[in-house]
Amino acid sequence: MAAPVQYAAIGRRKTSVSRVYLRPGSGKVVVNKREIEDYFPLDIRRRQILRPFAVTETLGKFDVLVNVNGGGLTGQAEATRLGISRALCLVDEEHRGALRADGLLTRDPRMVERKKYGRPKARKRFQFSKR
Numbered sequence: 001m002a003a004p005v006q007y008a009a010i011g012r013r014k015t016s017v018s019r020v021y022l023r024p025g026s027g028k029v030v031v032n033k034r035e036i037e038d039y040f041p042l043d044i045r046r047r048q049i050l051r052p053f054a055v056t057e058t059l060g061k062f063d064v065l066v067n068v069n070g071g072g073l074t075g076q077a078e079a080t081r082l083g084i085s086r087a088l089c090l091v092d093e094e095h096r097g098a099l100r101a102d103g104l105l106t107r108d109p110r111m112v113e114r115k116k117y118g119r120p121k122a123r124k125r126f127q128f129s130k131r
Contacts, residue, residue, distance in 0.1 A: 011083030020083030025063030
């Protein structure tokens with residue numbers, strides 16, 4: 001008996017890392033062993049995560065298993081979106097054009113700037129006092 005087909009990809013955003021596994025199925029999405037509605041209660045984040053399926057017209061054709069850690073919910077959602085986009089490219093290389101045109105294959109490089117010594121934050125300065 002052959003093992004079920006599975007496509008794996010990694011997505012990153014800020015300090016979040018998302019490991020995404022796509023399997024042919026009915027469209028069920030599980031994030032950290034919880035339903036997507038439980039893990040991401042805001043509808044806008046769920047739509048953001050499922051956007052690659054809408055762009056490639058594969059909504060409801062794959063079950064998604066996601067392991068994500070680090071960062072906050074927005075970073076995790078965007079990391080998951082990138083992971084799903086990369087996995088869809090593994091499923092069918094023809095999806096790459098549509099995903100690229102929508103900006104879903106670009107890794108957002110923005111990270112938090114480190115705090116500098118002699119300052120309260122990365123760029124903020126202490127209040128200047130002339131006297």
